[in-house]
Amino acid sequence: MAEQFADAVIVAAGSSRRMEGVDKLAAPLAGRPVLAWAIDSMRKARSVRRIVVVTAAERLDELARQPWLREAGAVLAPGGAERQGSVASGVAQTDASIVLVHDGARPFVRADVVDAVADAARRHGAAIPILPVADSLKHLDVAGRALATDRDGLYRAQTPQGAHRDLLIAAHEAAEASGRQYGDEAALLEAHGIPIATVRGDAANLKVTEPDDLLLIGAIASARVGSPRYASATDSHPFGPEDGLMLGGLLIPEAPRLFGHSDGDVVLHAVSDALFAAAGLADLGRQAPASDPSTRGIASNELLRMAIERSGSAGWRTVSADVSILGSRPRLGGARLDEIRRLLAGLLAIPVEQVSIKASTGNLGGPEGAGRAITATALVGVMPR
Numbered sequence: 001m002a003e004q005f006a007d008a009v010i011v012a013a014g015s016s017r018r019m020e021g022v023d024k025l026a027a028p029l030a031g032r033p034v035l036a037w038a039i040d041s042m043r044k045a046r047s048v049r050r051i052v053v054v055t056a057a058e059r060l061d062e063l064a065r066q067p068w069l070r071e072a073g074a075v076l077a078p079g080g081a082e083r084q085g086s087v088a089s090g091v092a093q094t095d096a097s098i099v100l101v102h103d104g105a106r107p108f109v110r111a112d113v114v115d116a117v118a119d120a121a122r123r124h125g126a127a128i129p130i131l132p133v134a135d136s137l138k139h140l141d142v143a144g145r146a147l148a149t150d151r152d153g154l155y156r157a158q159t160p161q162g163a164h165r166d167l168l169i170a171a172h173e174a175a176e177a178s179g180r181q182y183g184d185e186a187a188l189l190e191a192h193g194i195p196i197a198t199v200r201g202d203a204a205n206l207k208v209t210e211p212d213d214l215l216l217i218g219a220i221a222s223a224r225v226g227s228p229r230y231a232s233a234t235d236s237h238p239f240g241p242e243d244g245l246m247l248g249g250l251l252i253p254e255a256p257r258l259f260g261h262s263d264g265d266v267v268l269h270a271v272s273d274a275l276f277a278a279a280g281l282a283d284l285g286r287q288a289p290a291s292d293p294s295t296r297g298i299a300s301n302e303l304l305r306m307a308i309e310r311s312g313s314a315g316w317r318t319v320s321a322d323v324s325i326l327g328s329r330p331r332l333g334g335a336r337l338d339e340i341r342r343l344l345a346g347l348l349a350i351p352v353e354q355v356s357i358k359a360s361t362g363n364l365g366g367p368e369g370a371g372r373a374i375t376a377t378a379l380v381g382v383m384p385r
Contacts, residue, residue, distance in 0.1 A: 225384055
């Protein structure tokens with residue numbers, strides 16, 4: 001295995017002030033949050049051994065529940081009032097010789113750029129990726145009129161920006177003592193006499209700053225992941241003699257439990273079966289046959305976890321789920337449907353906006369309308385990993 005010698009601090013504690021109310025780090029790109037893309041991009045680098053994600057203190061619990069964050073094995077740290085304080089908080093959670101600081105709003109950094117920065121920082125003390133300024137730059141007078149054009153010797157700095165951990169900590173301590181704030185790690189280190197090496201950046205390593213940026217970055221994400229694939233499945237179970245209905249991962253204690261080999265959760269069964277189908281795999285009945293005593297009474301979220309793992313191994317990840325529930329009892333109502341939607345989104349590790357849950361009584365027709373059974377139909381979308 002290639003040497004892993006750097007820890008990565010991903011800064012995700014900003015307030016998205018210029019995003020007109022949109023949380024840029026949670027905004028979906030091809031079914032996954034911007035921050036999840038940024039984490040995955042850093043994980044692909046051969047030099048990165050561990051990732052620390054810095055987020056606002058009030059979002060720590062919410063972020064810790066995200067399966068895609070747990071899958072990355074990331075450590076969480078609370079952010080500060082300013083970016084500089086957030087970076088210091090993240091650096092305090094590292095112990096590698098080299099620390100890379102990356103913007104969580106840059107989802108597409110290439111692994112080779114990350115590795116080039118890490119290697120240059122190890123050799124020279126500190127390094128950043130840069131690109132030459134392509135547009136002409138204008139100096140304006142007080143009336144807003146263009147006075148001059150000059151782009152020679154000007155470059156755009158990107159992230160990750162890397163440095164020896166001890167240099168970065170010393171610079172942060174000096175800045176805190178002086179009360180000075182710096183725009184990025186390069187400016188902080190330069191102010192404390194540390195020269196910065198440079199490597200070539202990447203034009204696709206864009207940062208989400210304003211709403212229009214999501215349009216461009218969304219187009220890049222769609223082009224990278226290709227076209228979605230969809231499949232549907234239906235599952236139905238009659239009510240049994242016991243209480244404790246499981247529906248979409250939600251326990252409704254006062255309602256009768258559905259009868260079946262597992263816990264009878266028709267929503268999770270339908271989603272699991274649709275996920276297997278979308279990935280081109282055998283159906284749920286063959287993946288977890290009723291004849292298998294090891295799955296008797298199994299919680300259906302375990303069956304869904306199996307579907308996620310096996311479809312993932314086949315090269316697919318879930319990006320959306322649309323579920324229709326048919327049954328006259330129990331009455332679900334908006335609050336329960338919202339909770340099922342939230343639970344299902346968490347199990348699938350996708351934004352709740354990508355999940356839809358609907359319910360109908362079936363106009364009192366059939367076993368569902370008569371209150372003898374519940375049926376669920378799921379349409380699941382997947383994308384190549």
